[in-house]
Amino acid sequence: MSLHCDIRPAQLDDRPAIIALADQIWRAHYPDMISVEQIDYMLAQRYHPEALRxxxxxxxxxxxxxxxxGELSGFAQYLLKEPGEMKLxxxxxxxxxxxxxxxxxxxxxxxxxAREQGCERLVLSVNKQNQKAIDAYLRNGFRIRESIVVDIGGGFVMDDYVMEKDL
Structure with missing residues (x-):
């Protein structure tokens, strides 16, 4: 199995493809963890053209x-948060x-x-029910830092683990 893939920065013109891919992935992956109503809410909140801009x-x-x-198959979005910390x-x-x-x-x-930006740590949040992702992050050297529940509006919460990895 070849692990060749191409990774390139997203452009504004990629937004329709990102929205379609997020919809496909979320609807396949999350129904066992969160309600369809929460999936709809979070997709609308996070994957509209202005949010993606x-x-x-x-x-x-x-x-x-x-x-x-050659086919769009996934994406990552990450940002500088705390000093020395990149959030995936x-x-x-x-x-x-x-x-x-x-x-x-x-x-x-x-x-x-993250290292190029001078970060010492990579952090992320993952749904506590998403054992497949949690296991993948653990295999990649992350550890659970804390448990959080975040009100995201609309009567919904994110019940997550914050995971971190030292760089």
Whole structure:
């Protein structure tokens, strides 16, 4: 199995493709963890064109696309938060690519960018029910830092672990 993939920065013209891919991934992956209503709410909140404009062009943040065999297959969005800390805010791959090393490749890519920005730590939040992702992050050297519950509006909360990895 070749782990070749191309990773490139997202452009504003990529927003429709990102929205479609996020919709496909979320609806395949999250129904066992959160309600369809919460999926709809979070997709509308995080993946509309203006939100993506900020994530792609905003200062101290990056949005990268992953192409496998020339097809858009995933993405990562990350930003500087605390001094010395990069937050991996989004890391998504098509479910058919899970467990094949592409997520680890993407984490390595983000770690490199974090080091270039002078960061000492990479942090992320992951749904406590998302054991597949938690296991993947643990395999990539992350540890659970804390448990949080965040009110995101609309009557919904994110019940997450914050995980971190020293760089």
């Amino acid at each position: 900020e994530q792609i062009t905003g200062p101290d943040q990056w949005f990268d696309l992953v192409f496998v065999e 805010d989004k890391l998504y791959l098509l479910p058919s690519l899970h467990g094949k090393g592409y997520g680890s490749r993407l984490i390595h890519h983000v770690k490199k960018k």
